[in-house]
Amino acid sequence: MRENEFAALEGFYILHETIGRGGFAKVKKATHTSGVRVAIKILDKATLGEDLPRVHREIETLKSLDHPHVCKMFQVVDTPTKIFIVMEYCRGGELFDYIVQKDRLTEDEARRIFRQIASAIAYVHSRGIAHRDLKPENILLDADNNVKLIDFGLCASLKTGPNSELETCCGSPAYAAPELIRGQRYVGTLADVWSLGVLLYALLCGSLPFDDPTLGILYRKIQNGKYDEPRWLSEGSKNILRCMLQTSPEFRLPVDQLLNHTWCQEGKPEPLPVVCDADSHVAKLILDIDVLRLMAANAGVSVHALDKIISQFDYSTYELATYLVLLQQKELLGVRNFRMWGMNTDRVPPGFGNRVQKSLESEFLECDNELLSTTPARHASMEGGLDDTDLLTIGSPKVKEQDPDDNDKENVDSVDFIRPKNPSPKKSQRIPIPMPETPKSKYLSPTRSAECVTDSMRTPKRNTNFSPGGLQSPARRKVLGSLERGLDKVRNMLTPRTNKLKKPRSLATHSRGANNVSTTDSTDAESVIAELKASLSRIGMDCSQKGYRLISKSSSVKFELEVVYIDELKVIGIRRKRVRGDSWAYKRIMDQVLALTAGVSTHSQQPPTPHTKTPLQTMV
Numbered sequence: 001m002r003e004n005e006f007a008a009l010e011g012f013y014i015l016h017e018t019i020g021r022g023g024f025a026k027v028k029k030a031t032h033t034s035g036v037r038v039a040i041k042i043l044d045k046a047t048l049g050e051d052l053p054r055v056h057r058e059i060e061t062l063k064s065l066d067h068p069h070v071c072k073m074f075q076v077v078d079t080p081t082k083i084f085i086v087m088e089y090c091r092g093g094e095l096f097d098y099i100v101q102k103d104r105l106t107e108d109e110a111r112r113i114f115r116q117i118a119s120a121i122a123y124v125h126s127r128g129i130a131h132r133d134l135k136p137e138n139i140l141l142d143a144d145n146n147v148k149l150i151d152f153g154l155c156a157s158l159k160t161g162p163n164s165e166l167e168t169c170c171g172s173p174a175y176a177a178p179e180l181i182r183g184q185r186y187v188g189t190l191a192d193v194w195s196l197g198v199l200l201y202a203l204l205c206g207s208l209p210f211d212d213p214t215l216g217i218l219y220r221k222i223q224n225g226k227y228d229e230p231r232w233l234s235e236g237s238k239n240i241l242r243c244m245l246q247t248s249p250e251f252r253l254p255v256d257q258l259l260n261h262t263w264c265q266e267g268k269p270e271p272l273p274v275v276c277d278a279d280s281h282v283a284k285l286i287l288d289i290d291v292l293r294l295m296a297a298n299a300g301v302s303v304h305a306l307d308k309i310i311s312q313f314d315y316s317t318y319e320l321a322t323y324l325v326l327l328q329q330k331e332l333l334g335v336r337n338f339r340m341w342g343m344n345t346d347r348v349p350p351g352f353g354n355r356v357q358k359s360l361e362s363e364f365l366e367c368d369n370e371l372l373s374t375t376p377a378r379h380a381s382m383e384g385g386l387d388d389t390d391l392l393t394i395g396s397p398k399v400k401e402q403d404p405d406d407n408d409k410e411n412v413d414s415v416d417f418i419r420p421k422n423p424s425p426k427k428s429q430r431i432p433i434p435m436p437e438t439p440k441s442k443y444l445s446p447t448r449s450a451e452c453v454t455d456s457m458r459t460p461k462r463n464t465n466f467s468p469g470g471l472q473s474p475a476r477r478k479v480l481g482s483l484e485r486g487l488d489k490v491r492n493m494l495t496p497r498t499n500k501l502k503k504p505r506s507l508a509t510h511s512r513g514a515n516n517v518s519t520t521d522s523t524d525a526e527s528v529i530a531e532l533k534a535s536l537s538r539i540g541m542d543c544s545q546k547g548y549r550l551i552s553k554s555s556s557v558k559f560e561l562e563v564v565y566i567d568e569l570k571v572i573g574i575r576r577k578r579v580r581g582d583s584w585a586y587k588r589i590m591d592q593v594l595a596l597t598a599g600v601s602t603h604s605q606q607p608p609t610p611h612t613k614t615p616l617q618t619m620v
Helices: 045-063 095-102 107-126 188-205 215-224 235-244 277-285 289-299 303-310 318-333 335-343 353-364 474-494 525-538 583-598
Strands: 013-021 025-032 037-044 073-078 082-088 139-141 147-149 505-507 517-519 543-546 549-552 558-566 571-580
Touching (some): 013 037, 037 045, 045 073, 045 082, 095 583, 107 188, 289 318, 289 335, 517 558, 571 583
Parallel strands (some): 505 558
Antiparallel strands (some): 013 025, 037 082, 073 082, 139 147, 543 549, 549 558, 558 571
């Protein structure tokens, strides 16, 4: 029997569908047991080989970074075969998808996004790090389209200051500075500035300043440094691009000076976060009292006990991950709303509500602005302190055993939190953290397709909670896991199945975080999928069909197009997903497909005439 490769996550996270895939890793959406969405990067050690040190370097770098526009890392789970990196979940997806959707951004929006990226890079440089792989695919957007910088696998430490010279040529060719292509030693911070220039050009123009399918010709164009300046670029845009796209690095403006450029200051821009090393140091010395009280009240342990373990900042522990997840939740909700969220008895398991609410009310009202003072005990050794069984354990959702991608099927974004029974809790018992209200969505067993989500008859599910006394030992959990999987198989055999669905997958909303979905004016999924197939055929793209998904067979650029139903708008949409291959080649294909299906060129600003309009007239 194949061992469950996600066993290390059981009881801590619920895994959902794969949202990203690279050469050495895949990224899955997941849910922390508090109900907060996270992303988990899954790396296979056997596949990594010599790149394993690069992963460790990225992990150590992320531990040292704390900036609103750098994607946060919550936990690292290292097993003999896998590395799981639990990260902040960014609902908006890649910035590249946003560019594909918009074709090109308005100057105001490009300015807002560029300033956020530049502020993150300025912070990274101030921490003595050069990113070296800046591109739209390595920048994510949250639900409000704010920037989150990711992928520090190629970063370099600037050991002698911001002007430290580096030797390794790395990064993506289209974003590489001329000095890297020439094989010269280079200043990492100024190489990042060149990449920022390419990135801003892509935002403003929807294309690359230097582009060619032949690598040699592309390199010559980059070293030549000449690029087109489309007519719609303002003088300010042209000027700031010239300040970055200088073939001689000494003439490029450093990032902190770019942020003070007149173009960046136009139109009363939003203030950028100011983060300094002192702030990060203080944050690690003084933990947030609201978050600690919420965790302590649910764990049945003292605030001091949690403070002692969390202040070690050991990223392998679930306690620190829970603290960081809840701290971010407080930043999103605000102090008052976070406290109400924690005290809401509807969000905690039955039987524990009165105790938790009473404990939280008394502690929150004690003082609003109290901070824990630093004490020698905070940095003392854990030896002689509380046993692991006296510390915090969170929830007991069961991780799905099978990777949905094994059958090339995408899992539905559903969460089914298991509520514990109602024993009378003792102080030493572990009590799950309060969980947000979640719709009673239908649970997908690992062996079932996402297409069967609307089954009307279901066998009742078993309770998969951990015992109240604490986290089970690995051996006990493995034995119980085998029994539970056996019960799962029996339950799945007894569960009535429906025939394959004859309708597309539904998306709950299109208003936020749907940058890879184009809407249509059609309500007929069959006509949309037929027109997509015809359009792909006209441009010579051979695709296979699985339900309402079209999967390209090209070896150079692989992508998926899925016809979906958008509940909020009650229309059919097209979800795009690049699987692998050159990003800008993918964008050109998408431009052609959407132009053909819309009956007009995607670059045309004129609406189509009635006789050319088709069911796929896009609304984005």
